[in-house]
Amino acid sequence: MPTVSMTVNGKAVSADVEARTLLVHYIRDHIGLTGTHVGCDTSQCGACVVHVNGKSVKSCSTLAVQAEGADVATIEGLANGEELHPMQAAFKENHGLQCGFCTPGMVMSAVDLANNMKNLDEATIREQLDGNICRCTGYHNIVKSIKDGAERMGG
Amino acid sequence: MSETGIGAAVRRKEDQRFLTGNGNYTDDINVFGQTYAAFVRSPHAHAKINGINTSAAAAADGVVAVLTGEELAADGVGPLICGWNIAGKNGVEAHNSPVHHALAMGKVNYVGDHVALVVAETQGQADSAAEMVEVDYEELPAVVGTGSALNHTTTIHEEAPANMCYDWEIGDSAATDAAFASAAHVTTVEVVNNRLIPNAMEPRACLAQYNQGTGDWTLHVTSQNPHVHRLVMSAFNGVAPEHKLRVIAPDVGGGFGSKIFIYAEEVVCTWATRKVGRPIKWTAKRSESFLSDAHGRDHVSKAELALDADGKFLALRVNTKANLGAYLSTFASAVPTYMYATLLAGTYTTPAIYCDVQGVFTNTAPVDAYRGAGRPEATYLLERTVETAAREMNIDPAEIRRRNFIQPDAFPYQTPVVHQYDIGDYGASLEKACEMADVGGFAARRSDSESRGKRRGLGYSSYIEACGIAPSAAVGALGGGVGLWESADIRFNATGSVTVMTGTHNHGQGHETAFAQVVSDKLGVPIENIEVVEGDTDKGPFGMGTYGSRSIAVGGSAIVKAADKIIEKGKKIAAHCLEAAEDDIEYDGGNFTVAGTDKVMNIAEIAFTAYVPHNYPEGVEPGLHEQAFYDPLNFSFPAGVHICEVEVDPTTGETEIVNYTAVDDFGTIINPMIVEGQVHGGIGQGVGQAMLEGANYDDNGQLVTGSYMDYTMPRADNLPNFNVGTTSTPSPLNPLGVKGAGEAGAIASPPAVINAITDACGGAMIDMPATQEKVWLACQAAE
Ligand code: FES
Ligand code: FES
Numbered sequence: 001m002p003t004v005s006m007t008v009n010g011k012a013v014s015a016d017v018e019a020r021t022l023l024v025h026y027i028r029d030h031i032g033l034t035g036t037h038v039g040c041d042t043s044q045c046g047a048c049v050v051h052v053n054g055k056s057v058k059s060c061s062t063l064a065v066q067a068e069g070a071d072v073a074t075i076e077g078l079a080n081g082e083e084l085h086p087m088q089a090a091f092k093e094n095h096g097l098q099c100g101f102c103t104p105g106m107v108m109s110a111v112d113l114a115n116n117m118k119n120l121d122e123a124t125i126r127e128q129l130d131g132n133i134c135r136c137t138g139y140h141n142i143v144k145s146i147k148d149g150a151e152r153m154g155g
Numbered sequence: 156m157s158e159t160g161i162g163a164a165v166r167r168k169e170d171q172r173f174l175t176g177n178g179n180y181t182d183d184i185n186v187f188g189q190t191y192a193a194f195v196r197s198p199h200a201h202a203k204i205n206g207i208n209t210s211a212a213a214a215a216d217g218v219v220a221v222l223t224g225e226e227l228a229a230d231g232v233g234p235l236i237c238g239w240n241i242a243g244k245n246g247v248e249a250h251n252s253p254v255h256h257a258l259a260m261g262k263v264n265y266v267g268d269h270v271a272l273v274v275a276e277t278q279g280q281a282d283s284a285a286e287m288v289e290v291d292y293e294e295l296p297a298v299v300g301t302g303s304a305l306n307h308t309t310t311i312h313e314e315a316p317a318n319m320c321y322d323w324e325i326g327d328s329a330a331t332d333a334a335f336a337s338a339a340h341v342t343t344v345e346v347v348n349n350r351l352i353p354n355a356m357e358p359r360a361c362l363a364q365y366n367q368g369t370g371d372w373t374l375h376v377t378s379q380n381p382h383v384h385r386l387v388m389s390a391f392n393g394v395a396p397e398h399k400l401r402v403i404a405p406d407v408g409g410g411f412g413s414k415i416f417i418y419a420e421e422v423v424c425t426w427a428t429r430k431v432g433r434p435i436k437w438t439a440k441r442s443e444s445f446l447s448d449a450h451g452r453d454h455v456s457k458a459e460l461a462l463d464a465d466g467k468f469l470a471l472r473v474n475t476k477a478n479l480g481a482y483l484s485t486f487a488s489a490v491p492t493y494m495y496a497t498l499l500a501g502t503y504t505t506p507a508i509y510c511d512v513q514g515v516f517t518n519t520a521p522v523d524a525y526r527g528a529g530r531p532e533a534t535y536l537l538e539r540t541v542e543t544a545a546r547e548m549n550i551d552p553a554e555i556r557r558r559n560f561i562q563p564d565a566f567p568y569q570t571p572v573v574h575q576y577d578i579g580d581y582g583a584s585l586e587k588a589c590e591m592a593d594v595g596g597f598a599a600r601r602s603d604s605e606s607r608g609k610r611r612g613l614g615y616s617s618y619i620e621a622c623g624i625a626p627s628a629a630v631g632a633l634g635g636g637v638g639l640w641e642s643a644d645i646r647f648n649a650t651g652s653v654t655v656m657t658g659t660h661n662h663g664q665g666h667e668t669a670f671a672q673v674v675s676d677k678l679g680v681p682i683e684n685i686e687v688v689e690g691d692t693d694k695g696p697f698g699m700g701t702y703g704s705r706s707i708a709v710g711g712s713a714i715v716k717a718a719d720k721i722i723e724k725g726k727k728i729a730a731h732c733l734e735a736a737e738d739d740i741e742y743d744g745g746n747f748t749v750a751g752t753d754k755v756m757n758i759a760e761i762a763f764t765a766y767v768p769h770n771y772p773e774g775v776e777p778g779l780h781e782q783a784f785y786d787p788l789n790f791s792f793p794a795g796v797h798i799c800e801v802e803v804d805p806t807t808g809e810t811e812i813v814n815y816t817a818v819d820d821f822g823t824i825i826n827p828m829i830v831e832g833q834v835h836g837g838i839g840q841g842v843g844q845a846m847l848e849g850a851n852y853d854d855n856g857q858l859v860t861g862s863y864m865d866y867t868m869p870r871a872d873n874l875p876n877f878n879v880g881t882t883s884t885p886s887p888l889n890p891l892g893v894k895g896a897g898e899a900g901a902i903a904s905p906p907a908v909i910n911a912i913t914d915a916c917g918g919a920m921i922d923m924p925a926t927q928e929k930v931w932l933a934c935q936a937a938e
Contacts, residue, residue: 018279034183035176037408039356040441044863047356075176088174092166095832099663100173101356101408107174122876129871133863135356135409136663138839138900139871141832 004064008033009077017064023057024048026064027074035075035104039133046132049105049112050074056112058131075104078111086152087111087145096145098136106132106142114150122147160676161891164828167668168682169661178406181360181375182438189362190219192424192437193281195271195288196446197263200297200518200856201311204261204270208289212273215287217280220431222272222423224258232257232426235419236391237483240634241321241492241514250321250514253312255482257392257419263292264311264481265518266858267446269419274431297518297856301347301478302455304515311481311516320479320488320514325496326572331509334470338461342544348532349923350453350478350850351843352866353525355662357408358439359448361421363428371399372428376421378404378690379414379660380700383637385692387417387485394426404690407662411840412524413448414662415702416485420447445861450850451525453478454491454532458540466550468559470507471499473536477522479514484523488514493573493633494529494621500570501537502581502617502794503559508571518856524702526840526901530620538616538906539920546918552615552910553589556796557582560617563884573633574621576792578884581617584796584818591880592798592816600800610803610934611813614910615796618903622895623708623791640786641705642696643713645674645721647779649766651759652684658698659710660689663836664897665829666706672825673711673891677718679745679758696782704895707825708791708886715890716783724779725761731772732756732764791886791894795819797838799907803915805938808931810846810912816878819899822885823892830896831879837900838877843869844901845908849924867924 004021005014008031015030027036027050036059039047043061050059051073078085084092087110097103106129113128114120125146126139134142159165172178209221235255242248259270271288275281296309304318311318335341362375372395378384381402389397407414424435439447456475463469477491496510541559545552560581561568568576589595597613604611624630627638644656655674661667671685688694698710722742729747730737733754741748745758756764764771765779800814817834824830847867851859860866885892905923912925917937921929 018277020279028183029185033176034180035178037180037357038182038438039358040863042441042862042864045356045441075174079175084171084174091174092170095167095828097170097173098665098832098836099355099357099409100169100178100406101180103173103178104176126871126874133356133868133870135354135411135840135868136836137832138835138837138842138869138877139874140835140839140877143871143876 002065004068006067006070006072008072009074019065021064022060023062023064023067024059027059033074033076037101037104039101044133046105046109047102049108051108051112056109075108078107087114087149090149090152091145094141094145094148096137096142102132102134106134110146110149113146114153114155118155120147120150120155157676159682160672161823161825163672163826165668165672165682165826167665168671169665169667180357180406180408181362181377184362184375184405186362186364186434189434189436190274190276190431191278191281192435193273193285194269194420195273195285197266197268197270199263199292199294200266201295202263202292203295204259204263205291205293207271209271211289212284212287215280215284217276218284219274219276219433220427221288222427224256224260227258227423227426228260230426232394232422233392235417235422236387237485237488238636239486239489241323241488242634243321244324250488251315251319253314253482257422265520266856267520268481272423272427274427274435299517299519299852299854299856301453301476301515301517304517305513311518315516318516320483320516322511322513323492324511326509327507328509330507331470331472334507335461335472338469339464340462340548342460342540342547344458344540344543346456346536346539347922348452348454348535349844351451351525351848352445352850353411353413353448353451354868355409355411355413358441358444359414359418359420360438361424362434362436363424364434365429371401372425373401373403374421374425375403375405377407377414378402379410379662379702381660381690381692382658382697383700384417388422388425392422394422401693404660407660410662411526412451412528412702415700416449416523442861445866446858447520449484449521449523450480451522452532453522456536458536460540460544462544462548466548466555466558468503468505471505473499473510475510475512477512477514478517478519480517480519480521482521484521487521487523489635490524490529495533497573498530498533498619498621499537499572502561502619504561506571519852526837527898528703530898531902531905534616534618534902535906539909542615542910553585556585556615556617574790577789577886577888579792579794579820580882580884581794583882584794584820585617587880587882588796588798588816588818591818591878592800592814604802610805610915612801612803612911612915614799614907614914616903616907616910617796619792619794620898620902621790622704622793623787624703624705625790626788627786637699639699640784641709641713642698642782642784643710643717644696644782645717647762649763651762653680654686654688655714656688656695657710657714658695658700659706660701664701664706664833665826669707669825669829670711670714673714674718677715678721704897707893708889708895709785709787711891711893712787712889713783713785716785717781720781720783721779724781725758727772727775728761728764729756732770788888791889793819793821793894793896793899795899795903797903797907799911801911801915803912803930803934805934808927808934810925810930812842812875814878815875817900817903818880818882820882820884821896822883822894824881825893833896834879834900835877837898838904839869839874841901841904842874842908845905845923845925847873847924
């Protein structure tokens with residue numbers, strides 16, 4: 001079994017895993033960070049989105065070995081202690097989550113979106129969000145949250 | 156109104172953990188020594204099993220056990236049950252109820268049906284070994300179509316001749332026929348209510364553990380009703396005695412009905428954990444969810460509406476074939492009957508109604524309650540029919556509804572189909588919705604669209620639903636096997652903080668916040684000092700769970716009852732401590748005051764006194780901890796009007812919802828932010844049903860929409876922003892005046908959308924989902 005090492009939320013981690021292990025299972029089952037979720041088996045839902053070297057990635061579509069040496073950020077690493085990241089705070093303020101299952105992926109996608117595009121309008125947010133499925137909110141408040149969060153982030 | 160009391164848009168207490176990745180869902184939980192389960196599932200829709208050879212799988216790497224239905228039966232584990240008996244026409248007392256083995260016994264009846272369980276050290280090993288189980292199948296013809304199942308030459312279950320589960324009726328057939336005979340106009344509509352797959356984003360999962368030392372089981376499971384799980388698994392499946400089985404439904408990632416039911420997986424894993432002596436975890440892959448979660452809807456109906464010359468409804472006659480799938484799921488039988496046909500009066504005064512329903516078996520996944528459960532089917536049928544009648548008679552669709560609404564002074568209003576509505580003002584919702592949707596400006600917007608080569612349509616939906624399920628005696632009289640009361644337990648701690656436990660379950664609805672608001676409002680305790688606990692049979696009192704928009708109406712009422720008991724006891728303690736007569740103690744917002752004086756004790760002091768009872772009234776028990784069970788007096792009846800406006804490009808069939816307005820009457824609203832969120836989510840699912848979603852089986856019973864590549868989930872760019880408003884006629888029948896808000900959006904929106912699209916495309920019927928192709932074809936036909 002290969003040993004796979006990387007940095008997760010600023011911490012060096014390492015685990016022996018079967019070569020077929022997906023990054024999402026490495027993070028959940030071997031590193032023990034269960035905030036990243038698995039919502040599908042066809043890379044469609046976005047519940048598993050993390051950042052790899054600063055870019056949002058569906059961690060179910062990457063092998064752990066492909067992230068060898070990478071800098072990975074998960075939802076657990078976003079807040080500053082108990083103080084929420086501006087995007088997290090915007091989701092709370094705008095009721096951008098209900099059951100919370102899609103939320104980590106939504107927030108990680110949203111942060112990447114806000115980092116990459118400025119002056120986000122509603123139509124752009126909706127288009128850019130097509131890799132993330134939410135069954136609870138009808139997206140109305142997610143879109144509102146992302147707009148607000150992006151503004152809080154200075155965009 | 157206080158900032159955190161009833162009516163305040165309090166930000167949710169539960170959000171911190173979900174936003175930081177600290178939610179605790181079933182698959183997040185791991186225990187020492189855990190093994191992993193994989194289910195061998197039928198690849199055929201209908202087949203005899205001539206033999207199962209497990210030896211290769213059993214010998215594979217890491218495999219702990221391979222178990223089949225024979226072993227399950229040998230250990231006396233009972234079949235899966237349906238808890239609602241439906242009596243049929245002509246005095247038939249019970250529906251046909253084929254045995255539903257948790258693991259197949261000699262036959263499989265749908266693709267995904269459970270054949271064997273493989274338990275292994277890792278998930279990968281379990282999955283690989285599951286592929287090595289050799290099953291000798293002898294294929295049989297598959298019965299698939301809802302409308303044709305009764306005439307199929309193949310019978311799925313011996314116990315159900317002609318694939319009929321029941322032939323049920325409601326209403327007055329003779330009165331209905333008589334009204335038709337005198338009608339000036341009859342509108343006939345044939346509608347299909349498309350089959351849906353619930354798709355809560357968290358797949359179903361369970362983790363079963365058995366402690367040999369104590370003989371206790373612990374089952375973590377994705378459940379909307381952990382006590383019901385425990386009850387059914389002990390009383391009917393017999394996998395563990397009720398008092399030895401702890402069921403925990405931790406954070407649950409959405410349910411929409413699909414996590415009410417007691418499925419094969421949790422029953423089998425709970426049985427197997429003792430047998431193999433190891434904890435067992437099972438988590439559905441999404442492809443398994445598609446195949447084996449209970450599906451929703453799937454009706455084929457014909458409706459006839461008799462009207463007089465002024466467009467007044469005289470009678471409604473409906474026939475529905477309802478697909479129940481291969482077996483009856485836990486509450487399946489009730490959905491197309493008592494949850495459906497009892498709503499066919501809608502918001503109208505239709506004096507005579509008759510409906511008969513044939514529930515049919517097919518070689519497809521079981522069908523059961525999905526958000527709205529029966530009420531979306533009733534609303535779709537009725538509102539499509541009303542809209543069609545308006546078009547045929549050339550009456551404005553808002554006007555025809557106005558002419559037929561039950562008027563505000565007519566309540567309580569007895570419908571011809573069981574329900575007695577308590578209160579409502581349907582006209583108020585209609586007028587408000589028309590104003591918010593700027594119906595007056597529609598004609599101008601339509602000409603503008605037409606000038607750009609587009610078509611524009613406006614669609615109404617006036618809905619009513621029966622929520623707050625339900626008075627136990629009524630449920631029993633209609634064949635239900637359970638009581639549908641709810642419980643609450645309010646426990647003051649000595650320091651004045653409060654733990655509230657209820658039998659409902661939070662899987663997105665915000666109970667931890669909304670229930671805390673109710674308690675804060677009633678007992679004057681700051682909201683941050685109130686903890687709401689649900690989902691663990693070892694912690695809270697027995698409760699019936701969350702579905703049918705019942706949590707606030709029934710669970711919230713139980714909380715109010717328990718709070719009243721706290722206040723009553725507090726008065727005794729205050730009277731003693733303040734040296735006054737109990738009758739002279741006035742209670743308000745957490746303070747117990749001697750009337751006309753400034754002598755006062757806060758509820759926190761009362762709590763401390765109750766736990767340190769040094770100076771204490773004689774005959775009063777120490778402690779401040781009260782419990783209440785609440786059995787509702789009636790259902791509650793949220794209602795409202797949704798208006799959808801679409802623009803269609805006739806050259807491509809592309810449809811855009813340009814405006815969506817919802818006006819709902821939920822009575823008292825505890826947290827408007829949460830309620831709006833519920834409405835948004837419901838509309839999202841309803842628009843999904845209307846335009847995108849549809850579960851399709853081919854003629855061989857293979858599910859062709861078995862992944863997110865084929866089953867179209869609504870995504871952010873498929874939906875608009877929603878324009879949401881309310882009216883309010885508080886329910887007089889529960890202490891909060893609430894009605895429930897969880898399902899309204901999914902009930903109201905499909906007909907609003909289809910009425911709008913058909914309005915844009917020339918009026919002819921378009922079946923859901925109104926895909927681009929169907930809309931394009933309709934536009935071509937209209938031109
Ligand atoms: S789990 Fe990765 S996209 Fe669904
Ligand atoms: S909040 Fe439940 S899936 Fe998005």
